[in-house]
Amino acid sequence: MIQKVLAHYRLTQLSCLGLILFMAVFIAALLWVFRKGSSPFYAELENLPLQDSDRSLKGRI
Amino acid sequence: MQNTSQVLETYQYDDEIVKKFVIATLVWGVVALLLGVFIASQLADWRLNFGISWLTFGRIRPLHTNAAIFAFGGNAIFAGIYYSTQRLLKTRMSSDLLSKFHFWGWQAIIVAAAITLPLGYTMGKEYAELEWPISIGITVVWVTFAVNYFKTLMERRERHIYVAIWFYIATIITVALLHVINTIQIPVSMWKSYPIYAGVQDALVQWWYGHNAVAFFLTTPFLGLMYYFLPKAADRPVYSYRLSIIHFWSLVFIYIWAGPHHLLYTALPEWAQTLGMIFSVMLWAPSWGGMINGLLTLRGVWHRVRTEPILKFFVAGLTFYGMATFEGPLLSIKSVSAIAHYTDWIIAHVHGGTLGWNGFIIFAMIYWMVPKLWKTELYSTRLANIHFWTAFLGTLIYIISMWTAGITQGLMWRAMDSTGHLVYPDFIETVIRIVPLYAVRAVGGGIYLISYLIMFYNIWMTVAKAPKSEKSEVFQAAKLMPVSISQLGDRPHRVLEGLPMVFSVLTFLAVGAGTLIELVPTFFANDYVTTAPNMKPYTGLQLHGRDIYVREGCYLCHSQMIRPMVSETLRYGDYSREQESAFDRPFQWGSKRIGPDLAREGGKYPDLWHYRHMMDPREVTSGSIMPAYPWLYRDKTDFAILQKKLKVMKSLGVPYSDIDIAQAESDARQEAKAIADGLISQGAPTPLEDREIVALIAYLQRLGQDFKKGIIK
Numbered sequence: 001m002i003q004k005v006l007a008h009y010r011l012t013q014l015s016c017l018g019l020i021l022f023m024a025v026f027i028a029a030l031l032w033v034f035r036k037g038s039s040p041f042y043a044e045l046e047n048l049p050l051q052d053s054d055r056s057l058k059g060r061i
Numbered sequence: 062m063q064n065t066s067q068v069l070e071t072y073q074y075d076d077e078i079v080k081k082f083v084i085a086t087l088v089w090g091v092v093a094l095l096l097g098v099f100i101a102s103q104l105a106d107w108r109l110n111f112g113i114s115w116l117t118f119g120r121i122r123p124l125h126t127n128a129a130i131f132a133f134g135g136n137a138i139f140a141g142i143y144y145s146t147q148r149l150l151k152t153r154m155s156s157d158l159l160s161k162f163h164f165w166g167w168q169a170i171i172v173a174a175a176i177t178l179p180l181g182y183t184m185g186k187e188y189a190e191l192e193w194p195i196s197i198g199i200t201v202v203w204v205t206f207a208v209n210y211f212k213t214l215m216e217r218r219e220r221h222i223y224v225a226i227w228f229y230i231a232t233i234i235t236v237a238l239l240h241v242i243n244t245i246q247i248p249v250s251m252w253k254s255y256p257i258y259a260g261v262q263d264a265l266v267q268w269w270y271g272h273n274a275v276a277f278f279l280t281t282p283f284l285g286l287m288y289y290f291l292p293k294a295a296d297r298p299v300y301s302y303r304l305s306i307i308h309f310w311s312l313v314f315i316y317i318w319a320g321p322h323h324l325l326y327t328a329l330p331e332w333a334q335t336l337g338m339i340f341s342v343m344l345w346a347p348s349w350g351g352m353i354n355g356l357l358t359l360r361g362v363w364h365r366v367r368t369e370p371i372l373k374f375f376v377a378g379l380t381f382y383g384m385a386t387f388e389g390p391l392l393s394i395k396s397v398s399a400i401a402h403y404t405d406w407i408i409a410h411v412h413g414g415t416l417g418w419n420g421f422i423i424f425a426m427i428y429w430m431v432p433k434l435w436k437t438e439l440y441s442t443r444l445a446n447i448h449f450w451t452a453f454l455g456t457l458i459y460i461i462s463m464w465t466a467g468i469t470q471g472l473m474w475r476a477m478d479s480t481g482h483l484v485y486p487d488f489i490e491t492v493i494r495i496v497p498l499y500a501v502r503a504v505g506g507g508i509y510l511i512s513y514l515i516m517f518y519n520i521w522m523t524v525a526k527a528p529k530s531e532k533s534e535v536f537q538a539a540k541l542m543p544v545s546i547s548q549l550g551d552r553p554h555r556v557l558e559g560l561p562m563v564f565s566v567l568t569f570l571a572v573g574a575g576t577l578i579e580l581v582p583t584f585f586a587n588d589y590v591t592t593a594p595n596m597k598p599y600t601g602l603q604l605h606g607r608d609i610y611v612r613e614g615c616y617l618c619h620s621q622m623i624r625p626m627v628s629e630t631l632r633y634g635d636y637s638r639e640q641e642s643a644f645d646r647p648f649q650w651g652s653k654r655i656g657p658d659l660a661r662e663g664g665k666y667p668d669l670w671h672y673r674h675m676m677d678p679r680e681v682t683s684g685s686i687m688p689a690y691p692w693l694y695r696d697k698t699d700f701a702i703l704q705k706k707l708k709v710m711k712s713l714g715v716p717y718s719d720i721d722i723a724q725a726e727s728d729a730r731q732e733a734k735a736i737a738d739g740l741i742s743q744g745a746p747t748p749l750e751d752r753e754i755v756a757l758i759a760y761l762q763r764l765g766q767d768f769k770k771g772i773i774k
Contacts, residue, residue: 049293050298
């Protein structure tokens with residue numbers, strides 16, 4: 001039923017736009033996380049839950 | 062880069078609110094599981110409603126799902142979020158008052174649900190059953206939670222936002238969006254309302270909600286909790302932080318749109334279809350990436366899984382997550398869906414997710430948090446291990462019995478012999494075959510309930526033995542100084558990943574874009590919104606009967622949607638057309654066939670058949686597992702409210718004339734009298750015309766008539 005309803009739908013540009021938009025964001029996110037020099041940053045982030053609150057005084061901006 | 066002007070601030074965590082939510086989780090968990098075992102037993106033996114309306118399957122099943130998702134799951138999510146957020150942000154929740162309002166408000170909503178659902182006050186939309194006053198309450202409590210949460214984010218003492226917080230933010234934003242859009246409705250009275258959407262559109266909005274409620278109430282918050290509590294329990298960072306980011310954005314941006322996106326591609330040019338296919342394949346990586354990310358976090362500490370129940374729960378929970386996220390896409394494949402839809406396979410699938418994934422993550426979290434919160438040791442690790450194995454066994458028995466029942470019944474429905482006839486033309490034959498499996502399922506659920514009670518006892522003893530009046534710890538951290546872009550120098554990425562407000566806006570845009578792209582087509586493809594010219598809306602009596610149908614939760618066992626498949630049209634009649642449900646508020650397509658489809662029920666049997674059937678289903682269908690509905694023969698139809706109902710329907714665009722509305726009551730009485738007289742002449746006892754059963758019969762006899770009479774083609 002849903003398929004039949006959507007088959008009525010003719011605004012294909014919107015579907016194309018959505019598809020391209022989502023794919024672009026997905027690939028952009030992939031490239032973003034593997035950007036150069038991000039490793040130390042992520043190493044710091046991933047340790048956040050393991051820090052105890054009173055050990056938070058190490059170098060920050 | 063070192064900032065020397067750091068000012069140390071002292072703060073304490075608000076663990077009292079976490080404790081409250083933990084206790085609420087434990088209590089509502091018992092209720093949710095008990096209700097589950099109760100309704101499972103009712104399917105194995107129909108007598109177990111004891112002839113009482115508010116204990117009947119159709120009214121208790123919504124209470125079970127609401128209790129499991131929003132009471133048990135909800136309180137657990139809040140406990141974990143309040144615990145981990147304060148620690149990850151190095152600050153107390155912004156306002157204790159708002160936290161308390163959130164807690165008591167949420168419990169009030171649950172209690173309201175527990176009272177109204179058994180009484181039959183329901184919207185008739187799955188997982189969104191609560192009537193409009195409670196719906197408004199949910200909105201208020203959720204906004205309170207959001208305000209408190211975002212204020213806390215602004216007051217934080219940790220610049221960086223850990224990925225778990227991202228998942229929480231996405232949950233807060235998206236659940237609000239889903240709830241508000243899906244529950245827009247016009248009240249008729251204090252406990253009755255009609256949705257502004259009708260038929261196909263209502264169905265599309267409802268399942269956009271349903272699909273994403275699973276994503277943003279049972280998946281994203283639990284992933285956030287997993288990303289915090291698993292590293293804590295394993296005492297090592299998550300395997301790949303990068304993977305968690307990809308995991309996050311693919312879930313938030315694409316999951317919301319994932320439902321029908323395959324269907325949307327069918328009208329696209331070929332290059333786009335190819336791209337779409339590649340994209341779908343790529344999406345497998347992140348959702349399984351989440352599971353793999355969790356499991357690989359345990360690299361190097363696998364030996365601890367042998368002895369530590371918390372890690373056992375995490376490993377099993379993640380495995381169930383992987384299984385459910387594999388099974389989900391599998392079920393969406395058309396040829397698999399053809400067999401699985403409406404069967405117990407779907408029930409197996411959801412319980413793999415809820416009992417296995419959500420349940421086990423909650424248990425792991427509780428075992429980890431409770432000793433920390435009450436500053437003590439767990440009462441018994443041995444009992445926790447026993448809990449794990451019994452819960453695991455219960456889940457397996459549950460899933461396997463429902464897989465077997467689902468596939469068995471799905472195949473029996475489709476079975477045709479060489480002459481093109483159904484092998485099992487009577488629906489009841491396929492039910493009787495799987496009733497023993499319903500009993501097995503109840504046993505599986507019962508084992509899970511027992512395992513839960515073991516945990517309950519264990520936690521009870523842990524708390525009882527905890528030292529009293531322990532002061533909460535005081536922590537110190539530097540105040541967060543504002544940073545200008547120029548200070549960031551060589552590390553500009555912090556602009557994005559450190560700014561929660563910008564990030565929240567991006568998340569909202571992502572979810573919003575997904576929503577638009579999914580919902581816009583449904584508003585434009587409006588062939589189904591226009592009705593056939595001579596198609597008449599329900600009469601007042603039929604409409605009232607329909608509301609009784611909704612009230613009794615008939616849609617939980619009977620679909621009204623015949624699919625365009627030979628085996629279905631042979632069994633039920635011609636397949637359903639879009640226009641047929643144009644006046645249906647709410648739509649009642651259903652999602653499960655414990656009994657047969659009713660889309661073409663009208664005129665199939667005489668009124669007397671329905672009269673006898675609702676009195677005692679076994680009198681007309683030997684072996685039926687449907688409960689009897691004696692109260693429909695006692696309770697009187699509320700004719701006075703019909704005028705109001707028709708008026709509201711007219712305001713929503715249903716073509717009732719002013720005369721229809723003015724004469725609503727007298728017309729309905731006349732129609733009821735005609736049906737009642739017919740029944741009485743065949744031997745039914747008087748008085749009858751003012752009883753609810755007559756209105757329900759009027760509705761059932763209308764089903765599918767527009768098509769049969771050729772009004773809809």
